[in-house]
Amino acid sequence: MDRKEIYSRVDHTLLGQDATWGQIKEICDDAMAYGTASVCIPPSYVKRAKEYMGDRMAVCTVIGFPNGYNTTAVKVFETKDAIANGADEIDMVINIGDLKDKAYDRIKEEITQLKAACGSHILKVIIETCLLTDEEKVKMCEIVTQAGADFIKTSTGFSKAGATFADIRLFSGHIGEGVRMKAAGGIKSFEDAEEFINLGAERLGTSRIVKLAKAERGSADGQKEADTGSY
Known part of the structure; x- marks a missing residue:
């Protein structure tokens, strides 16, 4: 698979608690340089x-x-504040306790309200698959x-x-028309990324793909300098 195709599916991510503006600016620069889907x-x-x-x-x-577990309000x-500040896409986390309690209408209502707040902006729903049974994952496909x-x-x-190939396979068999899939967390290689895409993931949430590309470029530049005798 062409690397540019992989980059175009990546939400280049930095969400660490200690992230500084300098680090955020760097991933913005990298995202623009590599043509990712978003930061x-x-x-x-x-x-x-x-x-x-x-x-x-x-x-x-x-x-x-x-x-x-924040309130819906x-x-x-x-969501409204983020969009007012310029966000193009919103990734929300469901109340997992509500899912465990089978409060399906409450979860659906919350997602519906956030989609209304998003308007034409993209809304992605994070369900935290590692905490769920397959039955709960299938139910969330239905609710989303x-x-x-x-x-x-x-x-x-x-x-x-994070994401597993099995989860994307499960999603693909149960999501409705128009719903796309994002695999996030633990995507460690271009091979992983390609497999997730082949399974149907439209987006990949990862920081490592661009880091790998930068490392490869750095190695290639270093070798080129060694070959030409320039430093």
Whole structure:
């Protein structure tokens, strides 16, 4: 698979608690250089990132992150604030306790409200697959479809595990028409990325793909300098 195709599916991500503006600016530069789908960054950096990049790169941010147990009113406010600050895409975390309690209507209503707050902006729904049974994952495919969200997303990357090939296979058999899939967390190689795409993932949440590409480029540049005797 062409590397550019892989980059175009990547939400280039930095969500660490200790992320600085300098680090956010660097991933913005990298995203623009490699042609990723977006940068996925904390809400507090959305406005600066959008002002810095303008329309050259989509800005994605996270809502109710990483635990999902904020009230719906707070998530709606966060979403509206993020969009006002320039976010193009929203990745929300469901209330996993509600899913365990089988409060399906409550989850659907929350997603519906956030999609309304998003308007024409993309909404991705993070369900944290590593904490769920297959039955719960299938149920979330149904709920996400009914609520009108744009994507179902595997993971925050902040829990016990990230995306698996099995989860994307499961999603693909149960999501409704128009719902796309995002695999996130633990994507460690171009081979992993290609397999997720081949299984049907439209987006990949990862920082490692661009890091790998930069490392390869650095190695190639170093070898070129060695071959030509320039340093």
